[in-house]
Amino acid sequence: MPALPQYADDLITRQMCATAHLDAAFAREVLEEYAADGIRSVGLPFGVNLVALVRHALAAQNRRGRRDRRLLALEGTLAAALVLGVTAVVNHHTGFGTALLLVAAAVFPVAGFVVYESEWALRRAVVDLKNPRVRAQEQVPAAEPALETGLKALRSANMVVYGLEAESENPFVGSGWRITEAVWSPFDVGRPAQALGGGTLTPLPFTAADLHHHLAKEMPKATGLSSLRARNRLYVRGPNVAALGTDALPDPTRRPLPTIPSSYVKSGAVTPGGGMETYLCLWTAGAGGQVMVSMHLRALLNPPKLSWEVAAYVLPPLGPRFRLPAEYSASESRLRLNAVRAAVTFAVPGVLGAARRALSRRAAAASRARDLERVRKEIRRGHTGYDYGSTNSLRERAAHWREMGYGERRDAQNYFKLMVQSVLSCTAAFLESRNVDTADLNHQQQQIVSLQTFNFNGVIGQLQAGAHNQMNVGQPMPPPGGGIGAGVPGNAPGVPASPAGLP
Known part of the structure; x- marks a missing residue:
C-alpha cells in the first residue's frame, strides 16, 4: 500500500514559531511568559517544544529590534537634515541646504531597503519552518543556557x-x-x-x-x-x-x-x-x-x-491566528515581491513612527518592572498569601x-x-x-x-x-485566564498597532 502523507510530529510547535515571526504581539506574549522575569508560575505547555518556540520568538524580536533601531537612526537623520537644510537655505547657503534636503529625501529609500531586508528575513524564517528535515529549534540561534535549562525543566x-x-x-x-x-x-x-x-x-x-x-x-x-x-x-x-x-x-x-x-x-x-x-x-x-x-x-x-x-x-x-497567510505557499519570487510591497508601504510610517514605537516599548517594559518590584516589596515586608x-x-x-x-x-x-x-x-x-x-x-x-x-x-x-x-x-465556558487569545492576529493589550499593520 502507498504511504499516505502524515502531519509532522511537531506541527503545533512549528505553527506557533511561525506566528511568533509574523505577529509581534504573540512573540512578546511568548517571551513575557517564558523568558521574562516574573513571580507567578507558568502553565504546562502540553505538546509544545518551548525551547524552539522561545528561540524563534527571540529571533523575531531581535530582527524587529534591529529594524527599528535603524529606522530610529534614520528618523534622527531625517530630522537633523531637515532642520539644518532649512536653516541653511534661510541663511542663503543654498547649495549646502539643498544637499541636506537631498539627504533627508534619501532617508526613505534607505528605510525601504531596511524594511525589505527585515521582511525578507521574516518570510525566509517562516518558509524554513515548513522543512520537516530540520528541527525547528535548530533553525535559529540558541538562547541563554540558563533560560533553556529552565524551559527543559518544565517537561519533567x-x-x-x-x-x-x-x-x-x-x-x-x-x-x-x-x-x-x-x-x-x-x-x-x-x-x-x-x-x-x-x-x-x-x-x-x-x-x-x-x-x-x-x-x-x-x-x-x-x-x-x-x-x-x-x-x-x-x-x-x-x-x-x-x-x-x-x-x-x-x-x-x-x-x-x-x-x-x-x-x-x-x-x-x-x-x-x-x-x-x-x-x-x-x-x-x-x-x-x-x-x-x-x-x-x-x-x-x-x-x-x-x-x-x-x-x-x-x-x-x-x-x-496561527494559520499561515496564503502567500507562504507561493514561489520565492512572489515572496520577494510581497516583501518589496511591504517595504514600500512601511518605509514612510516606519521612519516617522520609529521614536514613538521605541518609547512605547520602553514605557511598557518600565511599567511591568515597576509592578514586579512593587509586589516584591510587599513580599519582603512579610505580607503572606501571595498567589503564585x-x-x-x-x-x-x-x-x-x-x-x-x-x-x-x-x-x-x-x-x-x-x-x-x-x-x-x-x-x-x-x-x-x-x-x-x-x-x-x-x-x-x-x-x-x-x-x-x-x-x-x-x-x-x-x-x-x-x-x-x-x-x-450547561453553558459553554472557555478555560480561565487572560492572554491575546486564538483569534485573528492582533496587538497585545496596551500596545499600539504598528503602522501599515506590519509586525
Whole structure:
C-alpha cells in the first residue's frame, strides 16, 4: 500500500514559531511568559517544544529590534537634515541646504531597503519552518543556557501551582476544556483473594501512592497509545505553595520550582495537605499534536473502599491566528515581491513612527518592572498569601474549540475511552498483585466503562452531576485566564498597532 502523507510530529510547535515571526504581539506574549522575569508560575505547555518556540520568538524580536533601531537612526537623520537644510537655505547657503534636503529625501529609500531586508528575513524564517528535515529549534540561534535549562525543566515538572482564578473552574491549568468530571462508585478492596489450591491469601498493605506509581508505569503499555505520557504531579493552590518551604519556593520573590522532591508528591497521594493534592496525569496527542487529551486521576482510598476521581480535558487545535497567510505557499519570487510591497508601504510610517514605537516599548517594559518590584516589596515586608499560581498556559490560550473537526472529536473520545478501560484493568492487576479480591471491581467495571460519557457536542461549562456518573452540560465556558487569545492576529493589550499593520 502507498504511504499516505502524515502531519509532522511537531506541527503545533512549528505553527506557533511561525506566528511568533509574523505577529509581534504573540512573540512578546511568548517571551513575557517564558523568558521574562516574573513571580507567578507558568502553565504546562502540553505538546509544545518551548525551547524552539522561545528561540524563534527571540529571533523575531531581535530582527524587529534591529529594524527599528535603524529606522530610529534614520528618523534622527531625517530630522537633523531637515532642520539644518532649512536653516541653511534661510541663511542663503543654498547649495549646502539643498544637499541636506537631498539627504533627508534619501532617508526613505534607505528605510525601504531596511524594511525589505527585515521582511525578507521574516518570510525566509517562516518558509524554513515548513522543512520537516530540520528541527525547528535548530533553525535559529540558541538562547541563554540558563533560560533553556529552565524551559527543559518544565517537561519533567512534578508540581503545578494553580491560581485562585482557576481554582473553581480548572485547577489543572493548561489542560484546556473540561470534557467530563466524575467520581466513580467505590468498590470493596478489603476482601482477600482466593488461593489457587483453596483457602485465602494474605492481603499485602498498600497506599494510594503505590497505586499511582503502578499506573504511571503500566498505563502507556495498557492503552496501546505510543504517545501517552504519565506522571504524578502535586497540584498546589497558589497562596499555599509558600508553606512547602525552600524545596518549592527557594526565593519568595521568584517563581516556584517546577520540580520538587518526590517525597512531597507521594505524600500528596497518601495524605493530601491544605490545598495540595497529588494527581496521576495522563496525556497524549492526536495526529500532528493538533489535539491534546489529558486525564487527571486521584485514588480515593478509604479502607475497605477504593474509588477514582476522574477529570478529563481536551486542548483543541490552534485558532485562526496561527494559520499561515496564503502567500507562504507561493514561489520565492512572489515572496520577494510581497516583501518589496511591504517595504514600500512601511518605509514612510516606519521612519516617522520609529521614536514613538521605541518609547512605547520602553514605557511598557518600565511599567511591568515597576509592578514586579512593587509586589516584591510587599513580599519582603512579610505580607503572606501571595498567589503564585498560574491561570492557564500559552498553548491553552492558543486553542480554539471551533477548530475541532470530526476526526479530532472521534480520536479524542477514543483516547479517553482507552484510558478509562486501562485505568480499570491496571487497578485490577495491582489489586491482584496485593492478594486483594477484585470481584467487586470486576462487577462494576463494565458499568463504569459503558456509562462514562465524554461530551464533544459543545464545550462543557457549568456541570451538573446526573445519574450514573453522567455530566449534564450547561453553558459553554472557555478555560480561565487572560492572554491575546486564538483569534485573528492582533496587538497585545496596551500596545499600539504598528503602522501599515506590519509586525
